[in-house]
Amino acid sequence: MADQTPAYDVIIIGGGPGGYNAAIRAGQLGLKVACVEMRETLGGTCLNVGCMPSKALLHASELFEAASKDFAGLGIEVAPKLNLGQMMAQKQDSVTALTKGIEFLFKKNKVDWLKGRGRLDGPGRVVVEGPDGAATSYTTKNVIIATGSEPTPLPGVEFVEGKVIDSTGALSLPAVPKSMVVIGAGVIGLELGSVWRRLGAEVTVIEYLDAIGAGMDAEVATAFQRGLTKQGMKFRMGQKVTSARADANGVALTVEPAKGGDAETLTADVVLVAIGRRPYTLGVGLETVGAAPDARGFVAHDHFKVAEGVWVIGDVTHGPMLAHKAEEDGVAAVELIAGKAGHVDYDLVPSVIYTTPEVAWVGKTEEQLKAAGVAYSKGKFPFTANSRSKINHEGEGFVKVLADKATDRVLGVHIYGPQAGELIGEACVLMAFGGASEDLARICHPHPTRSEAVRQAAMGVEGWTMQA
Ligand code: FAD
Numbered sequence: 238m239a240d241q242t243p244a245y246d247v248i249i250i251g252g253g254p255g256g257y258n259a260a261i262r263a264g265q266l267g268l269k270v271a272c273v274e275m276r277e278t279l280g281g282t283c284l285n286v287g288c289m290p291s292k293a294l295l296h297a298s299e300l301f302e303a304a305s306k307d308f309a310g311l312g313i314e315v316a317p318k319l320n321l322g323q324m325m326a327q328k329q330d331s332v333t334a335l336t337k338g339i340e341f342l343f344k345k346n347k348v349d350w351l352k353g354r355g356r357l358d359g360p361g362r363v364v365v366e367g368p369d370g371a372a373t374s375y376t377t378k379n380v381i382i383a384t385g386s387e388p389t390p391l392p393g394v395e396f397v398e399g400k401v402i403d404s405t406g407a408l409s410l411p412a413v414p415k416s417m418v419v420i421g422a423g424v425i426g427l428e429l430g431s432v433w434r435r436l437g438a439e440v441t442v443i444e445y446l447d448a449i450g451a452g453m454d455a456e457v458a459t460a461f462q463r464g465l466t467k468q469g470m471k472f473r474m475g476q477k478v479t480s481a482r483a484d485a486n487g488v489a490l491t492v493e494p495a496k497g498g499d500a501e502t503l504t505a506d507v508v509l510v511a512i513g514r515r516p517y518t519l520g521v522g523l524e525t526v527g528a529a530p531d532a533r534g535f536v537a538h539d540h541f542k543v544a545e546g547v548w549v550i551g552d553v554t555h556g557p558m559l560a561h562k563a564e565e566d567g568v569a570a571v572e573l574i575a576g577k578a579g580h581v582d583y584d585l586v587p588s589v590i591y592t593t594p595e596v597a598w599v600g601k602t603e604e605q606l607k608a609a610g611v612a613y614s615k616g617k618f619p620f621t622a623n624s625r626s627k628i629n630h631e632g633e634g635f636v637k638v639l640a641d642k643a644t645d646r647v648l649g650v651h652i653y654g655p656q657a658g659e660l661i662g663e664a665c666v667l668m669a670f671g672g673a674s675e676d677l678a679r680i681c682h683p684h685p686t687r688s689e690a691v692r693q694a695a696m697g698v699e700g701w702t703m704q705a
């Protein structure tokens with residue numbers, strides 16, 4: 238095995254949002270840094286087969302549906318025709334531009350990209366097996382494990398290319414299926430289910446729990462499910478799939494009530510399994526530094542440290558499996574390595590579901606506040622009463638602001654409505670500064686914008702909403 242000198246300050250294994258942001262920050266701080274990535278392109282799950290391609294298809298399919306259903310009402314007569322090949326090509330073009338952008342940033346910040354599969358080989362040593370199979374050993378003061386996650390398989394439901402698929406398969410189907418069953422009403426199921434429903438598939442979502450949205454505020458989940466149902470998505474709640482059989486005609490699924498009962502058979506052209514993701518640590522050599530994943534596969538840490546000189550960030554460790562959380566982890570870990578005060582406030586990591594309309598939230602849900610015995614006040618404002626949303630025929634949804642009853646400090650903001658993902662940023666800033674609902678309510682917002690609905694909901698906490 239070739240031995241490579243000089244030593245690095247930090248080698249990062251994994252070039253996703255956790256790894257590439259850590260690498261760039263390390264370069265900015267003057268550390269000698271390398272990032273090991275085994276894909277042909279940088280950017281990890283997010284840029285290659287996650288956030289970005291899914292948003293490209295959500296955007297294009299949203300416009301297709303609007304052109305098919307809404308344009309005529311605005312006085313625009315068109316007869317849209319789907320060109321799925323072009324829709325996929327523009328998605329891929331954007332993905333390529335983004336992954337090349339990370340390569341550029343690596344060069345700009347003096348980050349070495351070590352191409353291949355990396356593994357820890359005891360303290361201070363990383364072995365990289367290159368695409369040609371040759372192994373090279375590197376010495377380093379620090380290693381950051383940023384190996385991300387992979388789809389969780391469902392026992393009894395084997396993946397079959399083009400028929401029983403995961404999110405990666407659902408991002409590149411060659412044709413619109415007539416029918417699609419989505420297993421799991423979480424973020425992936427609802428986003429990618431929406432894409433294929435908009436393009437013409439009959440979509441049925443099977444969810445184990447009684448609510449969609451994997452833990453979002455219950456009032457929002459109810460409204461969101463009603464909205465998706467109105468759009469044509471079908472839901473089977475409180476049910477589980479126990480087996481799948483794929484043949485030339487499609488897929489036959491055995492479906493049972495989650496709490497027990499009679500099984501039935503459901504058929505579909507394509508089945509998307511989206512029941513969560515699990516940490517990916519295959520062959521990364523944690524055992525060589527005395528570390529191991531926990532029972533659920535996550536690598537636990539103390540301020541990102543798992544052993545002397547070994548750090549962990551992103552999906553492979555605890556916390557929400559989100560790109561921006563991975564990025565925060567990565568920057569904080571590198572700043573700690575550089576002797577700075579790296580820190581992440583996990584209470585303020587926002588979530589967004591990029592459906593139409595979107596769902597976004599930050600902080601606590603009502604259910605979490607009740608369970609913790611926190612007394613809170615609530616302000617709510619509907620988008621039907623927001624002038625910009627009304628004029629654009631986008632009146633679905635509401636904003637909800639939850640504030641501490643005694644101090645008025647904002648504890649949670651939940652938005653189901655147009656551009657919710659953009660609107661939530663204001664709540665993140667407010668809450669990071671420990672802001673009160675009155676602060677938000679007294680800040681002048683531009684008119685006419687949807688952001689006025691956020692302000693009005695904050696006014697509602699103390700009962701002086703004006704526009705409803
Ligand atoms: P990853 O992005 O998974 O990157 C890990 C990288 O490590 C991979 O490229 C992998 O090839 C590499 N790797 C693994 N092991 C090795 C090894 N031994 N040697 C070398 N390289 C290795 N999050 C959001 O915030 N917003 C969204 O809109 C969003 N949409 C999503 C849509 C989909 C369909 C999916 C699947 C996910 C989405 N996510 C979204 C989640 C987001 O993609 C992840 O949270 C994020 O990518 C995690 O970043 P990471 O750096 O921890 O891991």
Ligand code: NAI
Pocket residue numbers: 391420421422423424425426428443444445446449450451476477478511512513514557558559588589590591
């Ligand atoms: P998820 O955790 O969001 O949802 C999984 C859903 O499947 C849950 O509702 C769960 O109750 C259900 N489920 C689990 N087992 C089941 C079974 N056997 N039968 C039926 N239902 C079952 O996971 P998902 O959607 O796979 O997403 C994985 C991760 O990717 C999430 O953590 C999410 O944060 C991230 N992601 C983020 C996006 C965003 O930020 N917009 C977009 C897509 C993914």
